[in-house]
Amino acid sequence: MKVTVIGLGLIGGSLARSLRKNGLATSLVGVDTNARHANEALKLGLVDQLMTMEEGCAMADLVVLAIPVNAAGQVAVDVLDLVLPKVVVADMGSTKEAICKIVEKHEKRGQFVAAHPIAGTENTGPGAAIEGLFADKVAIICDREKSSQAALACIEKVFRVLQMKVISMSSKEHDEHIAYVSHLSHISSFALCNTVLEIEKDEKNIFNMAGSGFASTVRLAKSAPSMWAPIFEQNQENISAALAMYINKLIHFKKLIDEKDIEGLASLMSDANEVRRVLKGIELNDNQ
C-alpha cells in the first residue's frame, strides 16, 4: 500500500514508523508545510521522500491527515478534490464533528474516513514519533455509514495491523465524550501550571517541594499550544459545558474545605476513588 502522510508530527510520524515496521506501507511519502519538520522526518527515515500535496495525492492508495484540526477541514477537501476514485483519505484529528460537516457534501465523501486514534504523548514534532505508539490502544471511527465499505476496510486493516481496537460512534458523540475524558484533562493541567508558576516565582520551591504527584498531574501541560488551541475552538460548546461542570465541582470542594467538612470531603474523595477500577484497564494497556 502506497501511503502519503500529511503532517509529520507525533501522530503522522509514529504512524509512518509503525507502517514501515510492519510492512504494510510499500512506499511512504511525507507532506508538511513546515520545511524543518519535513526535513527532520526525512532524515529520521520516517518517510522515503517528501512531496507537494498534489504529488503525494497523485501516487497514494491512502492519504492520512495528521495536522492541527483548524487546518484539517480545508486540507481534507483539497485532498478529496485531488485523489482518484479508489484512493482512501483518513483524518486522525482529535475533533470530528467539524471536519465531518465540511466534507459532508463532497462527491467523494465515501472515500473519506473520520478517525481518531486515542494515542499520543505530550511531545511534538517528528522527533517525538514512536514506533508502537498505537499498539493496544483504541481507534475510533466516526460516522462510518458515510464512508464506503472499501474505505472502511482499508482503514480497519491499517488499525488492525497497528494492533488497535476499533470502535465506532457518531462524530457528535465522539466530540461530547472526548471533551470530558481528554480535552478537560488538558485544560485542568494547563491551568494548574499557570497557577503554580504564577505563585511560585522562585522555581526552586517547585523543584524542591513538588513530587511525582505534581509531575503526573501537569504532564499534559507540556502539550503544544498550536495543536490544542484549535481543538478548544472547534469543540468549544462541549468543552465549555465540561469546564463549567468541573469549575462547579471545584467550587463545591472549596466550600467543603472552607467549612472544614471532613465527612463531605471524604465522601467526594471516595466517589473519585472509583476511578481506580476504570484506570486499571487503561493502565494495563498503556505504559506511555
Added chain:
Amino acid sequence: MKVTVIGLGLIGGSLARSLRKNGLATSLVGVDTNARHANEALKLGLVDQLMTMEEGCAMADLVVLAIPVNAAGQVAVDVLDLVLPKVVVADMGSTKEAICKIVEKHEKRGQFVAAHPIAGTENTGPGAAIEGLFADKVAIICDREKSSQAALACIEKVFRVLQMKVISMSSKEHDEHIAYVSHLSHISSFALCNTVLEIEKDEKNIFNMAGSGFASTVRLAKSAPSMWAPIFEQNQENISAALAMYINKLIHFKKLIDEKDIEGLASLMSDANEVRRVLKGIELNDNQ
C-alpha cells in the same frame, strides 16, 4: 538505632523497609491502632514486633510518626510525654504548622523534629510500602531552630542514609508552598474524576476513550480520603487561597474558549509549557 514507627502505612512502612535494608535500624517496632494494618506489616516483615505506644516509646532511640495529620498533634504530645530525654521524635506528615503549634510549649520540644519527606504514591497501607521510596527525594525540616542539635543530627542522619536531600524552612512557609505544589494537584485530580464519573455513567466510554493523558492527570484521585480530608482541614487557609486562584484561572480559560480567542489560549498554554523546564529536574529524580 532502635526505631519505633507509629503508623504502618505507605510512609511508615516504606521507612521501616528502607531502614532495615540499610542497617541503620537495629530494632524495628511497629505501633498501629488498625490491627489489620499492624498484622499485615508484621507479616510482611516491615517491623520485628508490634507493641503498644507506651512499650514502643519506652524502648526506642527514635520514634517516627507517620499517621494522618489530624491524629499526629495529640500523638506527638503523648509520645513526648512518654519518652526519655535522649529519645528523638519525628513527624512525617504533610502539614507542619498545626503540629508545630501543638508541641510548641512542650518541655521536650527540643527532642521533636517536624519533617516532611516529599515522597509517596497514590497507594495506601503496609502493602504499598516500597523500599527505596525516599531515595533521591527531598526531605523538608521545619522550624529547625526549635529542635535540639542532637535531634536534628539524628534525623539528618536518617534522611542521609535514605539518600534524601535535606532542606529547611519555617512550618508556615512549608504549608503555604505545599498547598500549591501538592495539595492543589490532589484536589484538581479528585474534582476531575468526580466530573468525568458523573457525566460518563457508562464507564465503557471512559475506558475506551481515555488515554494515558487522563490516567496521568487523575492518578492522584486514587489517594486515600482518610489521609487527605485531614490535610485539607489543617491547611484550609492556604489551600482555599490556592484553589480560588486555580478556579479563577479556569474561569479565564473558559472565557477565552467561549470567545474562541485562539491567540489568548495559545499564550496561556505557552506560559504553562514553561513547566517543562521545572519538571525535567523532578522527573530525573523520580520514576514513581
